[in-house]
Amino acid sequence: MATSIKPVVLCGGSGTRLWPLSTPSHPKQFLNLLGDATMLEVTLGRVLKSPFSNLTFGRPMVIGSERHGELITGLAGKADILLEPTGKNSAAPVAAAALAAEADELVLILPADHDIADVDAFHKAIAAGAEAAADGSVVTFGIIAASPATGYGYIEASDKSGHVIDVVRFVEKPDLETAKSYVASGNFFWNAGIFLFRAGDMLEAFRAHAPDILEAVSAAMPSGENGAAPTFDAAAFDACRSESIDYAIIEHHNALKVVPVDMGWSDIGDFLALWERSPKDENGNVLIGDVRAIDCRNCYIRASDTSISVAGRVGTVIVAAGGETLVCDMETVQSVKALARK
Template structure:
């Protein structure tokens, strides 16, 4: 049986996406870009939980018949117009856009959405706005599997079946099964060194932490009241003092600034008692680097993934993208070359995580 209340999608869109510079910038971060399809990352996230419009205004999706409301988006105030335009373009307009006066990490952002959801028993599906999920039916099957425990007040996360010992992801140790397809979380593991990652993947009982969650609003706020009461107090005050303009909600800046800045993993998931994980293989990527984009992009017969005005001769295994200027390459391999506006990024494949170093160096310069 599906939940009696429809699921409220909560889309977290506060990130700046600096790892995909120069195309991703604070004024237009990666969730606002078309990187893997004609749609932007934000649009793809929203449309995963749309389905056919029902008479009651909800949308149906998934084999379990779950219903979804219009999403609540939590975002940076500077992106408000862009969010409205992009969601309207795919008929996925938000029921509320909560515009954070400052970034305080994911736990307070989710608290704002849980308060805005109104009905404490409403289930919230929390999704980052900039992740890739290729197998949407598998995602919905995982949501359906989580439903019985969500109704009982459990906090559920989704563990991505690992296909490599990635050191850039956190991990979840998967414990005993507590419901069909759902397991108790033994522990959360920070981004590990390679040897530890290799051992966890080889052991078969760890999944990547994908940062996607499903729980009732009251269960999350109750966990905050126990484990992070100062955060809950600040977020409640911020929403009590919020200004509303149509669907846009502006939490009180002074009250929100008093909130500790913490992730949901640290503030709640690592401390709460009834925490479960649904292991799932759904073609997931956090698209956290140009290397990650190269790995999931269609490539030509020489291993190149390219978009824009590109000329490549005797060039192998490169990612090349331009939103304007022509890029011409001869006799090179294993490079990432990205041109956007007046900026050009060039670095070897495998080192795209070091883009952050470049951004810091440019700030210092």
């Protein structure tokens, strides 16, 4: 008998580390960063069907910002849509996803702006975690760490191997030496923010660990469509505190499992990650738009609304979009978020 999964895509992120490509009015999940389709469209495409006979996907839901309602409506296809009048981090939309599903329905939470190269491995991991989720566990998916990255949170598992492993703890972004020890141990995995659970079990977790969030979201749930994409009641939703699902629920919950998976995952969190995933020329350059480059190596150069001419650069990011121009070294791409705030 096939297991049916309800995919819920969260697309409320701002993507400021990819400024000026990604802006508050048009963040990265609505951009064609790695091809002809937007990140949101690609994410939804991964959960249309599965190559495995024991796994099927139901009608997806997309939860995002009301200010992006027109973008979401235009890109989400036949998905159900739920819009937030203000951003409240990830706990509130996860609570809404559980409330919108049947109690015994399996719900898969997905960020809208991640890249997954091996979709079959992704589906295989979902199928492996579905049984544990049906038995009452909240299942997360641990990315097998390719390097001691300090930009990700980590999941410590009780063992180094297995299809579905008990979670010991979640760890915030570590320093480099700590990250090296995690990777060397073999039982720490990157936290990709992908969760699978039975809706009723997640509601019980909210009642135990964050009842105020569940109460506020329940009061804010829309009662009718009124001919447009349903939106949370603004006054009721405003009373909900802003909190991540990790802090609100996951770090306090006991029945947690992790499925280790090597699926070519990236959160496309900055220009270095975007350069790594993009097709390159013979000199390692990613050149997009009206760009002329001479004697350049390992650069990401993208012109969206002008032309760019560059000579003699190595490991440099140059992006022109929306009347803004960014220039930085690959080693300093983490500074882009601060530049975006300025």
